[in-house]
Amino acid sequence: MLTSTLEQPTRLTSTQWLICIIAAIGFAFDIYELLMLPLIVRPALMELTGAAPGSMEYQLWLKRLFYIPAFAGGLVGLWGGYLTDRLGRRRVLTWSILLYAFSAFFAGFSTNIWMLLVLRCTTFIGVCVEFVAAVAWLAELFPNPHQREKVLGYTQAFSSVGGLLVAIANELAGTYGTHWFTITVPTFLSDIVGSVAAEHQHEAWRYTLMSGLIPALPLILIRPFLPESPAWEKKRATGTLRRPSIAELFSPELRQTTIVTALMFACSYGAAFGAIQQLPQIVPGLADVKAMVATEVAKLELPKDPIAAKKKTMAKTREIEQKVASQYTKMQEIGGLLGRFLLALFAVRIASRRNLLRTFQIPGLILMPAIFACFLLIENRTFFTLNLEFMLLGKLPVTTMSIGVLIAGLFTVAQFSFWGNYLPQAYPVHLRGTGESFAANIGGRMIGTSFAWLTATIAGLGNPSPDVSPFRFAYTAAGVALFVYVFGVILSFYLPEQNPEMHPE
DSSP, X not given: OOOOSSOOOOOOOHHHHHHHHHHHHHHHHHHHHHHHHHHHHHHHHHHHTOOXXXXXXXXXXXXXXXXXXXXXXXXXXXXXXXHHHHHOHHHHHHHHHHHHHHHHHHHTTOOSXXXXXXXXXXXXXXXXXXXXXXXXXXHHHOOSHHHHHHHHHHHHTHHHHHHHHHHHHHHHHHHXXXXXOOOOOOHHHHHHHOOOOGGGTTOHHHHHHHGGGTTHHHHHHHGGGOOOOHHHHHHHHHTOOOOXXXXXXXXXXXXXXXXXXXXXXXXXXXXXXXXXXXXXXXXXXSHHHHHHHHHHHHTSOOOSSHHHHHHHHHHHHHHHHHHHHHHHHHHHXXXXXXXXXXXXXXHTTOOOHHHHHHHHHHHHHHHHHHHHHHHTTTTTOOSOOEEEEETTTEEEEESHHHHHHHHHHHHHHHHHHHHHHHGGGGSOGGGHHHHHHIIIIIIIIIIITHHHHHHHHHHTTTOOOTTTHHHHHHHHHHHHHHXXXXXXXXXXXXXXXXXXXXXXX
């Protein structure tokens, strides 16, 4: 177990609890904002571009929406990490949360695909900066290694709570959205950005985006009571805070840490975005989903006009597919939540950081490719079918696919918490935000999320029809998962081990 002779753990003060609560909210909603896209991208693209799934235009915008915001977030996020070291953890954390919350809200009013793309970019920028500032803030608040590992591990576990919440929000929007307020662009703005068509003013994907405003509300009230990081503030006050430098990340002392952590962070994100986040593209190919769509469409009273009938049929199809996708997203995040709690538990019991990470890498290497390769091969023929009633979660289908999704989430998502624990100890105070940001934003957000673009590109080769596309996505996701896991395990042998104490100055 990790122990410290320098600082002994103490009971949390009210201020420390307040900081942990804000950090947990931030972690929860940064994943909430990111996981919106896989849930809303299909209906949003079909509405804003008019393109059918599997078409060339659909594939093009799918790749753009996954990668361009990630690229913008990674690039600006690196600068955000630098500002975290220059201006302080609290200030940057606060403004990053406000940025992504309001960006997500206004994205719900998107009247064209370019507006959605721009607002997804600003959302991603806020998320990328928030993670870095929050991790540095928490790490410096708790000098005792045992306490620090627990606080970082358990607050990051709320990221998976955020993933669970966005799936619930999406399902609620799909079920009750027709009874909610009408989404319209104010008159004074409609001449600039256009207006939302009447038939799309109660779309579930719009309400899901707008729900991203939630984290800004408690932050506005609590912010005046939040203190700055004591370690950073002490150095700034005494004039000993050195200026951060990206070049210093590649000094002989830090070069290996910087390169290896960035590449391994990319592998963690590659598995998530290249495989797990493709579930909404895979779900329409499942046999039980096709049967459900056929049954529900047969019950519709279709108008005689063929165009109107087609629109009504497509709307019902989107509703069913989105509902099922949100159910599987819940299973994924339940698995991720278990993984993050296991990571927090193991972090104070496994001294070797390499062995801690491999506890999740090795099983994931074996199971992830197998899970995705089998999804459509078995066409969801379950070993058993059972609906479990969960409080506030609705009915979650327990099938071979949903169990596989849970396992995939457990071993992949747990690695994100690992990096939140590892990175603060790898860099000194004046370079902590910059170093974390390089690994998380250049490695994870820019390189790692590009695997979503890679999966979509490979799956779309030959411009497959919508009926073939889900199969291609599933098999491509399996190949991508295998590649990033193998590469990640190899890189783990070069990951520098750490002392329990924070990096010396």
